[in-house]
Amino acid sequence: MVLLQRLLIYTLILFVASCASKVRPAGGDKDETPPVALNFSPSLYSTNFNSTEVIIEFDEYVKLEDPFNQIVVSPIITPNPKFRIKKKSLIIEIPDSLQANTTYNINFGNSIVDVHESNVAPNFQYVFSTGSVIDSLKISGKLVLAKDNSPQKESVVMLHKSLNDTVFLSSPPSYIGRTNELGAFQLKNISPGRYNLFAIKEDNSNYMYDRPDELIAFYNTSIVVPDSSSYYLRLFESIPQKVKIIEKQSAALGKHVIVFNTAVDKALLTIAAVEQETEFRTDLGTRGDTLFVLWKDFSLEKFTLAVSYDGKSLDSLKISNAISVKQRGGTRSRTTPKIQVKTNMAKGPMLHRHLLLSLSFNNPILTLNNDSISLLADSTALADFQLTLDSVSDFKASSSQEFEDDVFYMFTFLPGAFKDYYGNTNDTIIFLSSLKPERQYGSIQINLTSVDLEKDKLLLQVIEGEDKIYRQVKIKDLNTEVSFLEANTYSLRLVNDINENGVWDTGDFENKIQPEYVLNYSAPINVRANWDMVIDWKIR
The missing domain is CATH 2.60.40.10 (Immunoglobulins)
Known part of the structure; x- marks a missing residue:
């Protein structure tokens, strides 16, 4: 009998437990309702406002997120109002510096959120007037x-x-x-x-x-x-009215770099030795805002150069000719920079079909010896291959050589092919390359409508990535083809080049000049190899 009672009790416990497991858990759907203001004191849109404190009660506990960037008080109140949370209330402390007969708008942006789910009360505002009307x-x-x-x-x-x-x-x-x-x-x-x-x-x-x-x-x-x-x-970033030096640093022994806050006119730039005379040269970078100061007389332990622009002193450079400098763990030897060479070849490396071969150097090249330069085409020497130094920049050289399909090229630059300003010559340099096949390129045919090319001086920019100008073409006809584009995704941009200087120009606030207008094509362009695209672009 006792055993039977125990079995009945055990069965009853299991039954109750199974019933209990079927009970629905407490809780419900996620709260997605933003806080709601229940009461304003003084009331919203109060007139003849003279209170030093505003209390806004919400239907739930709230907090302020990123108030510094989100809250905007207009007109500005000085000193700034103070904001604090007390349970379900937002309290605003108003200074006694309000203007008479003025409507104020305190816009909280997205700063007011509930405590539990951070639901936002979007663009919540408190408006009041110190006068008899609310400006609307x-x-x-x-x-x-x-x-x-x-x-x-x-x-x-x-x-x-x-x-x-x-x-x-x-x-x-x-x-x-x-x-x-x-x-x-x-x-x-x-x-x-x-x-x-x-x-x-x-x-x-x-x-x-x-x-x-x-x-x-x-x-x-x-x-x-x-x-x-x-x-x-x-x-836009306005053109600086005053030229300033924003950076100066020693790049190597015999080389100093000066960076200005804007592009400068080299004719207005003066670099002069102070006290002790020394010879040096200056070269302006392609963007016009970087100046390279180079010297090769290291007999002076140190010297000073004064920098002026348009007759006004900017700064002075204290130059050290120390051959070694102390650094953590010992000393470091300083030497003049060795010659470094870069080409404009595509990845591979491969020669572009639409560009002449060009070389760029880190130092100004004073002499170029073509006798120490050779080009093999499938092991056959091309005796007429020549490089020519750029007539404007000593940092560049180029060749007018034409290249052919399905040919393997080897460029060799023996020691002494290049001699730089310091008297340094290059080590042996070898480039292996071939002409990029035409089938690996795509093209875009752009047909513009609703535009007057007599009035609008347009540049077409093919943009790669975020903002890199991959190709730029001056629009001379409503139907423009851009050929030899590498397979990639690009965006297209038109620039109204008002002054026809070939670049987009920013504005000038002091002289009330707006920046040049640009217009972006509405969608990215996916250029595929061996494919011609046609784009009809209506300019609105």
């Missing part, structure tokens, strides 16, 4: 980077009541807003009037264009609010 006018538009039309997020757009252009350099704006992920902006609660419209991308958050590395955009004319127009602004 607004403007909107888009901000892009001028050189490639990419949307610019987290940049500041500003309105200035003062129509003096220079006020932007030293005074905060009347109204501000911030761009979103798509570069779109909207400034709300503006009073009627005429304004200057600007935008900047800055790091110091003082809302003034006061540093040369800041990007700027400006609208050509003042605007009148109210206005239903959508404004299109283009950010």
